[in-house]
Amino acid sequence: MLQEEIRRRNLGTLLRHVHLDGSVSRAALAERMGLNRSTIMALTLELTAAGLVREDAPTDTGRSGRPSLVVRPRTTGVYVLAFDVAVDWLTAARVGLGGVILDRRWAARPRAGADLDRVVGVLAGFGRQLHEAAPPEAVCVGVGASYCGMIRPGDGTVRFGPDLGWVDQAFGPELGRRLGLARPVPVGNEAHLGAVAEQRRGAGLGFQNMIYLHGDVGVGGGIIVGGKLLDGDGGYACELGHMVVNPHHGRPCGCGSHGCLEAEVGERALLDAAGRPADLFGRGALRDVVSDAGRGDPAAREALHRIGDWLGVGVANLINLFNPGIVIFGGMLRDVYPAAAEPVRARIAASVLPVARERVRLRTSALGDDATLVGAAELGFSELLADPLRGVVPAL
Amino acid sequence: MLQEEIRRRNLGTLLRHVHLDGSVSRAALAERMGLNRSTIMALTLELTAAGLVREDAPTDTGRSGRPSLVVRPRTTGVYVLAFDVAVDWLTAARVGLGGVILDRRWAARPRAGADLDRVVGVLAGFGRQLHEAAPPEAVCVGVGASYCGMIRPGDGTVRFGPDLGWVDQAFGPELGRRLGLARPVPVGNEAHLGAVAEQRRGAGLGFQNMIYLHGDVGVGGGIIVGGKLLDGDGGYACELGHMVVNPHHGRPCGCGSHGCLEAEVGERALLDAAGRPADLFGRGALRDVVSDAGRGDPAAREALHRIGDWLGVGVANLINLFNPGIVIFGGMLRDVYPAAAEPVRARIAASVLPVARERVRLRTSALGDDATLVGAAELGFSELLADPLRGVVPAL
Numbered sequence: 001m002l003q004e005e006i007r008r009r010n011l012g013t014l015l016r017h018v019h020l021d022g023s024v025s026r027a028a029l030a031e032r033m034g035l036n037r038s039t040i041m042a043l044t045l046e047l048t049a050a051g052l053v054r055e056d057a058p059t060d061t062g063r064s065g066r067p068s069l070v071v072r073p074r075t076t077g078v079y080v081l082a083f084d085v086a087v088d089w090l091t092a093a094r095v096g097l098g099g100v101i102l103d104r105r106w107a108a109r110p111r112a113g114a115d116l117d118r119v120v121g122v123l124a125g126f127g128r129q130l131h132e133a134a135p136p137e138a139v140c141v142g143v144g145a146s147y148c149g150m151i152r153p154g155d156g157t158v159r160f161g162p163d164l165g166w167v168d169q170a171f172g173p174e175l176g177r178r179l180g181l182a183r184p185v186p187v188g189n190e191a192h193l194g195a196v197a198e199q200r201r202g203a204g205l206g207f208q209n210m211i212y213l214h215g216d217v218g219v220g221g222g223i224i225v226g227g228k229l230l231d232g233d234g235g236y237a238c239e240l241g242h243m244v245v246n247p248h249h250g251r252p253c254g255c256g257s258h259g260c261l262e263a264e265v266g267e268r269a270l271l272d273a274a275g276r277p278a279d280l281f282g283r284g285a286l287r288d289v290v291s292d293a294g295r296g297d298p299a300a301r302e303a304l305h306r307i308g309d310w311l312g313v314g315v316a317n318l319i320n321l322f323n324p325g326i327v328i329f330g331g332m333l334r335d336v337y338p339a340a341a342e343p344v345r346a347r348i349a350a351s352v353l354p355v356a357r358e359r360v361r362l363r364t365s366a367l368g369d370d371a372t373l374v375g376a377a378e379l380g381f382s383e384l385l386a387d388p389l390r391g392v393v394p395a396l
Numbered sequence: 397m398l399q400e401e402i403r404r405r406n407l408g409t410l411l412r413h414v415h416l417d418g419s420v421s422r423a424a425l426a427e428r429m430g431l432n433r434s435t436i437m438a439l440t441l442e443l444t445a446a447g448l449v450r451e452d453a454p455t456d457t458g459r460s461g462r463p464s465l466v467v468r469p470r471t472t473g474v475y476v477l478a479f480d481v482a483v484d485w486l487t488a489a490r491v492g493l494g495g496v497i498l499d500r501r502w503a504a505r506p507r508a509g510a511d512l513d514r515v516v517g518v519l520a521g522f523g524r525q526l527h528e529a530a531p532p533e534a535v536c537v538g539v540g541a542s543y544c545g546m547i548r549p550g551d552g553t554v555r556f557g558p559d560l561g562w563v564d565q566a567f568g569p570e571l572g573r574r575l576g577l578a579r580p581v582p583v584g585n586e587a588h589l590g591a592v593a594e595q596r597r598g599a600g601l602g603f604q605n606m607i608y609l610h611g612d613v614g615v616g617g618g619i620i621v622g623g624k625l626l627d628g629d630g631g632y633a634c635e636l637g638h639m640v641v642n643p644h645h646g647r648p649c650g651c652g653s654h655g656c657l658e659a660e661v662g663e664r665a666l667l668d669a670a671g672r673p674a675d676l677f678g679r680g681a682l683r684d685v686v687s688d689a690g691r692g693d694p695a696a697r698e699a700l701h702r703i704g705d706w707l708g709v710g711v712a713n714l715i716n717l718f719n720p721g722i723v724i725f726g727g728m729l730r731d732v733y734p735a736a737a738e739p740v741r742a743r744i745a746a747s748v749l750p751v752a753r754e755r756v757r758l759r760t761s762a763l764g765d766d767a768t769l770v771g772a773a774e775l776g777f778s779e780l781l782a783d784p785l786r787g788v789v790p791a792l
Binding site for chain 2: 150152159160207208209221223225226228230231232233234235236237238239240242243244245246247248249255256257258260309310313316317318320321322323324325347350351352353354355356358359360
């Protein structure tokens with residue numbers, strides 16, 4: 001019984017290595033897992049028989065001696081469906097084992113007025129299309145969704161979705177029902193999932209302590225502490241966008257407060273600071289400010305400097321609190337940060353204690369707008385990775 | 397070999413339960429550790445033989461049936477020396493297994509001008525006195541120290557001690573040398589150790605996610621995430637006192653920045669706000685402001701309201717970031733918070749997202765000014781608890 005448990009855990013660990021690395025030699029697996037080669041071979045054979053991995057001769061390494069076989073994920077044969085409800089779009093994707101996006105569907109969505117039924121309807125439709133377009137022998141092993149709001153852990157309920165005005169909406173359960181699943185779709189907050197994705201497959205690779213700032217209309221956060229997402233007592237931690245940085249003269253925030261980081265550096269703040277019309281919004285408008293600043297437009301430059309100063313206050317505070325190895329700017333901040341890096345760095349130099357800023361890196365997201373989707377896919381794969389043999393039950 | 401390792405780990409776990417709880421029945425130990433009673437008995441006998449615990453018949457429980465023996469720490473026979481370098485005093489104590497302060501020495505210290513040699517000299521003298529006053533059969537099993545500054549993990553070097561102007565001072569090594577030990581004394585930041593102490597023995601008991609704010613001249617922090625102290629990449633996390641809350645109109649801070657939380661709510665800020673003379677300082681002066689406010693003095697009330705408002709900005713930010721179960725006010729904030737609770741709560745109501753403030757508690761420290769000393773003692777006990785039989789080597 002204990003032996004069986006150890007075997008299942010080892011299967012999961014091996015599959016996780018293969019899933020995250022894409023291809024790993026048997027020799028490397030033996031070393032990383034502290035097991036001998038014959039055990040690795042036995043585990044690999046089981047996962048091969050279950051259709052989860054395959055083994056190849058490695059491409060010539062130039063070294064002498066018998067080369068170790070390379071284990072790879074069966075990317076096209078084993079997939080999850082990943083969904084992303086972002087502020088400006090709905091996306092669904094078929095993501096293969098190994099984290100490869102194989103196929104996707106995308107639709108713009110209006111900023112307001114989309115109720116649960118409509119959103120779930122679009123996503124479920126995408127899900128069916130993706131499933132039908134998959135090769136007949138491919139197996140769906142899980143589902144995961146990202147949502148731009150606060151999610152109750154466990155059941156996928158949206159506690160608070162500010163841009164759609166959702167409060168306590170049964171998003172995960174309803175999406176599960178519409179996909180014909182027997183249970184809710186696991187759902188995560190977009191910035192949390194983006195952080196996990198960046199840490200596993202992006203700019204945060206190898207970092208155990210990491211801060212991910214995700215900009216859309218507002219600013220969300222995913223904070224990795226000791227390799228794990230900071231969740232707090234109820235799963236509602238990481239709300240760095242509602243850190244008040246301007247307590248007495250702050251802009252009003254969607255949350256009802258004033259001077260929150262997202263109120264000072266969010267989309268509206270930047271567009272207002274650049275003197276753009278009040279009815280302009282969206283990623284395109286933001287990028288216009290950035291490119292205008294690049295061409296020397298004084299109003300755009302001044303706006304980016306101002307937003308960068310507030311962003312710097314927030315980032316400096318986060319570095320003092322978390323002493324992270326890396327800070328990653330994602331979502332629309334991926335466009336904004338490079339144009340506002342100077343005031344951000346100035347605030348860090350002024351306010352972060354030297355010992356904590358000695359080694360911290362500032363980077364933009366490597367996965368870009370796919371970060372949240374890739375994170376949702378990781379959520380979908382988690383059950384398979386926890387118990388690879390039990391997990392191979394068609395989820396759809 | 398594996399069996400021996402399991403046995404040692406079990407000995408440590410059992411001793412930790414007894415150390416933290418004070419007295420635990422064999423039956424309760426069996427249940428908590430998932431082991432049968434005969435294994436618990438064998439482990440207890442080993443720890444008894446090593447002089448670490450003793451077993452007593454329980455006081456009458458009123459229940460029928462044979463009562464389970466109660467295991468207690470040998471508090472007076474097994475101790476550590478704990479040291480505390482605080483802003484206004486130097487303390488040393490003999491702390492018995494079970495966390496009981498058995499004896500202590502205390503000296504006021506000036507706010508400035510104390511160099512490493514002088515501080516270590518006083519503490520080492522205290523250490524020798526405490527050791528000599530101990531019963532001859534008592535065994536010293538460890539040493540630990542708390543310091544009011546940033547500490548490099550591992551070697552007890554003070555990276556930055558703002559109030560004494562210490563930079564890269566070999567405090568732990570030097571204290572170890574002066575005590576005649578073969579190695580450095582482990583040292584922790586006072587707020588980190590205070591947090592650990594409050595979580596294990598104080599107001600934070602049972603909480604896995606906790607924020608401890610420690611006020612002295614400034615404000616330090618210890619943040620518990622998932623039961624563990626947040627350390628960050630280099631061990632310099634938790635610097636909540638240098639969270640900038642007033643970026644454009646802030647008071648200068650000792651760190652060189654402006655508008656840090658500690659600059660706005662620290663001792664000087666409160667005394668200035670209350671119109672006290674610039675040469676007045678210390679805990680007594682702070683308590684005078686609090687008691688004057690209690691008697692209705694308008695300047696003192698206004699000062700506490702103002703400090704409470706800034707404190708509230710900081711605490712609200714921390715709740716949004718960490719979603720803790722409890723926030724604990726220690727050090728001088730133990731005096732200040734009750735008199736400034738209203739503006740703190742108002743800021744939380746205004747700025748913390750409802751889902752994160754649903755269940756958070758705000759409390760003052762249960763251990764008071766002993767929190768840091770108790771935390772230093774826990775540091776001293778850590779080696780014994782990791783390996784109880786190897787640990788019983790007189791450290792002094």
